[in-house]
Amino acid sequence: MVTLAMVKGTSIKQGLLLTVILVTGLAVALSSTINLLIQSRNYEASLIERAEANIEILTVTVAQALSENNSALADNILSGLQQTNFITHAHLYRYVSTTDRIDFFTSYNRSDLPPLPNRANNIEDYTQATTASGSIEIARPIYNPDHQLLGYMYIRASLSELNNYIWKASTYAFASFALSLLIAGILSNVLRRYLMRPLIEVNEVARQINQTRNYDLRLPPAELLEIDHFSASMNKVLDKLQLLMRKARESDLEHHNVVEDLESKIQQRTSALRTANQELVDTLEQLHSTQNKRLETERLAAMSNMVAGIAHEINTPVGLSVTAASLIEDKLEELQGQLEEGNKEKLNAIYAEFVNNINIVQRNLKRAGELIGSFRSLAFEHAKEEPSVIYLEQFGNIMVDRLSPLLKNPEKCKIELSTDDSIIKIRRHPLEGILTELLENAIYHGFKNKDHGIIDLRLHVKEGKLLIQCHDNGVGMSEEIQKRIFEPFMTSSRSSGHPGLGMHLVYNLVTQLLKGKISCTSVADQGTKFDIEIPVQVEE
Structure with a gap:
């Protein structure tokens, strides 16, 4: 086969x-x-x-010739090898007991071959027969009747x-x-x-x-059994093929009739579908128009809330500054009258009020400046910053050292850092802002009314992504606040001077600037956990 x-x-x-x-x-x-x-x-x-x-x-x-040291007798014995062509060379070696050496004694070489080199130094290598170069080489020790070594006999035979x-x-x-x-x-x-x-x-x-x-022809029978079976099988196949061809012709005719009927029905249904499709297109256009209007309304509402929040936050320090400036103006008129009268005690009281009102103006103008700085952060002032190389472990330690002084009681409140030694490439200032806001949020809000707790900060790189996890065991937050945690001006401590822009800034930096993802889970009286995932370039 x-x-x-x-x-x-x-x-x-x-x-x-x-x-x-x-x-x-x-x-x-x-x-x-x-x-x-x-x-x-x-x-x-x-x-x-x-x-x-x-x-x-x-x-x-040859034992007697060796014992008598008679080389002539040995030569005479070895000369008898000329009668055969089988043995080509023969060496006889004598053992000298005084020097413990083996010396060449005599040899035989076939007349048509050159002599062989002396084998005295390695004669014991041939005690086992070896075949090489078309010859057999073999050696045997020769002993006297007292079993004392007399020498060695070596022969080389032809193959x-x-x-x-x-x-x-x-x-x-x-x-x-x-x-x-x-x-x-x-x-x-x-x-x-x-x-x-x-x-x-x-x-x-x-x-x-x-x-x-x-296909009416049939294969003839044969004398050979296998070929005869093949002919019979092929004839049955031809019978079935004729039957199938007849059924195929009938099926083609039936198929033709069915196709014509289907084409008629398809034309009818196509017309109905065209009408329904046009109605669907009109409905979709109306739906898109409604959706666009709803989205525009939501954008206007969000912008209105943003403007209202900004106006509210800035109005407070500016209003206080205006009030303090008005008081200063009134005191200036009073100061002019007291200067004319020369009342020193009144002048000191007016001076103290001047200092207090000026402090109010400075403090509220500083507050207004901080709010404007927060608004600038929301505008991505670092959006054009180029990515830089960051050693993750070193960066994490720097951020923890920078924010640890904000803890109320460092002995009972701690920041625990867990990180690897990865080297990444990312915008540095947005990442600093994210960690700063996360840790400040945990310090100021997580441990409000608590004098002890732990902030667990974890920074790890996995499959080309920076994974940030900030978990505190503080007071947590309600379900309502948790749903609105990333909205601007959302805060539970507005009376303490916190405008509620921190988590909104973090959300925008993660999702918009760094193209990552962020989520928040919190349980009241158990703590809050933020999970962030940011794509980064990992350096070798």
Whole structure:
């Protein structure tokens, strides 16, 4: 199946032939390779055993020559190796007990090969047979009858017999491989002819059906069971196809009638929808007009409330200043009369009233200036300020240190700061204003009529946003005040000189200038909590 899919457009004839040849070739090649590998391993093992047997015989025969220190006798024994081509080199080493050294004694080299280097320094590395560079190298110690070391026998044997064997075996394997492919090709050709005849007949009828669109034709039966089943199944499919085509023609006619009926109904409903749509458009226009009028009314009402609040807040200090100035004017006339009379006691009393009225004027004009400053803050005087880098932990500590002196009783009222070491980029002055108003609101309003409490200020950065949480356990606020906390001039301490613009300023700075979000939750006698979320640029 894999072979048939290897080349796009390959016919079944070619695929069958290629599959049989490929499978046969792979099987023969794999079996020949495995057989050659096993036989070569066995042949190599037999050569190693042969080398070990030769060296065992040599160690016995040269022991006397070593014990007598007779090199001529040793040479005579080793010269007998010329009768075989298996052993190419032989070294005899003598152990000198006085110096504890191994010295070269004598050697044998096959006449057609150069001698080998001295192996005395690493002779013990060859006590186990090793094969390398087409040779077997092996060494054995030589002992006397008292089991005292006399020396070492080293031989090198050729693996040429193994190489010749591998070459001949490979030649035979290749010949058997080629013969197997030839036989497989012949058998696959015979099998192809037997299998393809019924397939060709079935394919011819299928081609006629496709070209002529004559679905009355049927595939012929076949001798092969699988092809016969295929023909029968395809004939059933053709029967069902003819039935479906007939039903499709009937369905098309019915569909055509239904479509015409639907088109008529759609035209009627389209006309009705067009009329309803025009009525809806008119209604929406009227609704938009009403909404615009309502929004304009609400804006005018909010502006009126704002103007009324501003007028009320400024009118008080200005009115007091005017009254004090009028009193000063009256006292000036009285002062002129007393100067003419020269009454010193009266002059001192008038002077004291002068000082008191001037203090009233100064105090109320200062109050009016503070109110105007608050109004300027509402106008976003820092709107054009560029963002700057702020170290969050350092910034939080500075704000806490700056506002802690406002606490009435620092021993019982504390500001607890929790922050991380993030580095952010944001407009500095709006952020200072937000924290200042939050902490002042908690100090002045949260702990009114209370001499102890905790303000929990948390500054953290998460997913590119600065999260600010200011929570106090003070007196809290009523539900009515909580709903209007962010409205201008909303305060519970107007008699104490607080105009009620702080939280409105915070709301505008967070939502309008810094594009963030703010929320407030409060429970009477339990405290107030502000949650602020501002998008910032986090610096690495």
